[in-house]
Amino acid sequence: MSILVVGSVALDTVETPFARVEETLGGAASYFATAASLYNQVNLVAVIGTDFPREYLDFWRGRPVNLAGLRIEEGRTFLWAARYHMDMNTRDTLDTQLGVYAGFHPVIPEEYYSSKLLFLANIQPELQMEVLEQVSGVSLSVLDTMELWIMTARAQLTEVIKRVDMLLMSEEEIHQYTNCASIVKGVRQLLDMGLQYVVVKQGSYGALLFGADGTFFSAPTYPLEEVIDPTGAGDAFAGGLLGYLSTVEPQQDGCYSVDQIKLGVVHGNIIGSFVCEDFSIGRLRTLIMDDVAERYQCLVACSHFDPDWRFSQPGQVKTVIK
């Protein structure tokens, strides 16, 4: 079951308190496609300039990443530069140059039409809507966004939210969009717009899954000894989530079960944690499914506890002691 992603492919310059990389592979769609292609075929829709390094294309060609929807246009690839603060959870954007993205309109190749899973990375809501107009029969559509669109394209973003199944948002974005001080209340407001699921991305604290059916799931996060670069962790999270779902069968009604979605969130956390271990897609290049399985077992061990606890009256305990 193949996965369709539409979003940015970029060249990133990233500075952390400890190191700096220049014009390395970045962009939400790059992280997503590299992550999800560990599980299954990814159909990529994006645009790059003629300056885009050939080595990245060769890398994707060596994996199940379909590049039929990747347009190469005269001009510069999207450039993004940012500097992380000491806590590595917050950053300042230093520069954004749209380049060939300025006039971009996504075109979904016919051979992508059979994709059953869709990830709309954080591009302009009107472009996300153009994608939705071109696809049908998707089992799960997942939407990401960013502060910029909440502030500048709220109405269009709202229309897109009403058309998708799942929304990924950070806590700050939920506060910004809903004006609720309480995340739980904000999520409820979002679910009332017709979403089936809202995933709250919490950076190094993991992710929360809320369902319209009342589902709540708190996925543990893997405790990294060292975060090298958290860029792309949210996109890799989405890659792990949809990658995992692409390996299982939806239910008879065409939808995934809540338990499948939960495991998807666990996989999202796992892949998101690996991404932080190197700059760009460095860690994803070498990642194999055995690494994922090992970290999965770590998360089981570090988050499960006796499900059957019952209170023992202190009096009962004392009797045992005597």
Added chain:
Amino acid sequence: MSILVVGSVALDTVETPFARVEETLGGAASYFATAASLYNQVNLVAVIGTDFPREYLDFWRGRPVNLAGLRIEEGRTFLWAARYHMDMNTRDTLDTQLGVYAGFHPVIPEEYYSSKLLFLANIQPELQMEVLEQVSGVSLSVLDTMELWIMTARAQLTEVIKRVDMLLMSEEEIHQYTNCASIVKGVRQLLDMGLQYVVVKQGSYGALLFGADGTFFSAPTYPLEEVIDPTGAGDAFAGGLLGYLSTVEPQQDGCYSVDQIKLGVVHGNIIGSFVCEDFSIGRLRTLIMDDVAERYQCLVACSHFDPDWRFSQPGQVKTVIK
């Protein structure tokens, strides 16, 4: 199995973005004793002034809280005032008046000597050391501290850390004390000082347990719809942790098993979440063990997932489809 706590009993004035209370019951030992007395007998050591409202003493007398170690001295009870920021995870201390705490030295009554669990709340490290000099034969000693002592009494705090079994610290406190940007590295430095366990308090994100034996456990937190006042959540966490442990038997070597400690952390999170639902000890007053059991089941449901996932090759899935 009774629990000994030494710490502050105070009158708090707390302001949140939504409400304000004046000179209500506060102090780490108050929160701890009220929380832990839900599980078992608590032996309290603290000092109050003659202005301390009688109703709070009557409330504790109605629970298994032993007040033999609570001294009443001429003067004013410890006063603390703080204002919370919009996110409710950070606050400014507006006023601190030690009152009768200025000359306080803890004296452990003989009838407390049989206490098998000890909580050293966040008073001055030299007073915590005075407590350690007076007790022996404790199954688990748990230490809390605060930024003030890390900054002003680092050497004394270090001596206390070397003498206890478990340390509770927030992420900020670990950064401050260890100078490590990485929590995992900071925790390792602390464990190397001889601690058996370090618990990293993460506010609304829950708590992490690290053991000298390599244990790592990430306890889920209950998603509160509304946080009224997070004051005392860390002390109530300790109350839930030691309260739970007081209801189970340590192993033959006198120590608690890792699984018991894990469940203690889960109980800590549960009780900590309840405290935030009202100002002061408001919610703890009415809390019963059925409420705890219900929230425990919620946490099981929202954090456990299939422990036996194995990767299915996409090829295998496709075969099933055809």
